[in-house]
Amino acid sequence: MVTHYFTASSLDGFIATTGHSLDWLLKQKFDEHGPMAYPEFERSIGALAMGASTYEWVLRNDPGGWPYAQPTWVFTHRELPIVAGADIRLTSADIHHVHAEMTAAAAGRDLWVVGGGGLAGQFADAGLLDEVWVQYAPVTLGAGAPLLPRALDLELIDVARNEAFLCGRYRVAGSLPVS
Ligand SMILES: NC(=O)c1ccc[n+]([C@@H]2O[C@H](COP(=O)([O-])OP(=O)(O)OC[C@H]3O[C@@H](n4cnc5c(N)ncnc54)[C@H](OP(=O)(O)O)[C@@H]3O)[C@@H](O)[C@H]2O)c1
Secondary structure, eight states: OOEEEEEEETTSSSOOOTTTOHHHHHHOOOOTTTOOOOOHHHEEEEEEEHHHHHHHHHHSSSSOOOOOOSOEEEESOOOOOOOOOOOOOEOOOOOHHHHHHHHHHHHSEEEEEEEHHHHHHHHHTTTOOOOOEEEEEEEEOOEESSSSSSSSEEEEEEEEEEEEEEEEEEEEEEEEEOO
């Protein structure tokens, strides 16, 4: 069982603008059946975690629907609305505790930290993040929600081009001492 952080990013390391827009991403060409594409990745996933901003983005952009069949833990300190019929659990519990719940629910399949970067960083701080997959779009944003605001040592284990995207898959090797 592997815990992944799989996301798209601007070339300068932002996963959304400061206003939480993904227009720069959604306009890009991407082959859903091509290398390192999201649908094949999602089939390996048994449970998801995401932060409140990411959840609210999905609610805004998929009104009335919910794109995931797997149980999803949403980290928040608020009582956010739950999509009817979706398996969504709001939590502010300790990362280790939630990871154990996700692992049990996933029944041998992998876990996906959808974002944002700060939440992926909290999994890394707890020693519970195994892989980082980044689909780099050919844009720079200059500012925004950070990809992964931690100092980590990563090992590149796969690379591909998918249409406009440079895709990298990395193993988390540990924290990186920085001065
Ligand atoms: N490019 C991509 O593929 C991609 C992928 C994923 C996300 N995104 C976008 O990136 C942006 C990420 O936003 P973001 O950086 O604000 O991150 P986020 O993780 O989505 O949301 C951060 C919020 O999550 C809650 N949270 C985080 N850790 C928590 C904890 N341990 N306990 C309880 N609550 C916790 C807090 O919300 P409260 O305190 O308000 O409850 C916090 O303000 C969003 O716009 C999202 O749509 C893009």
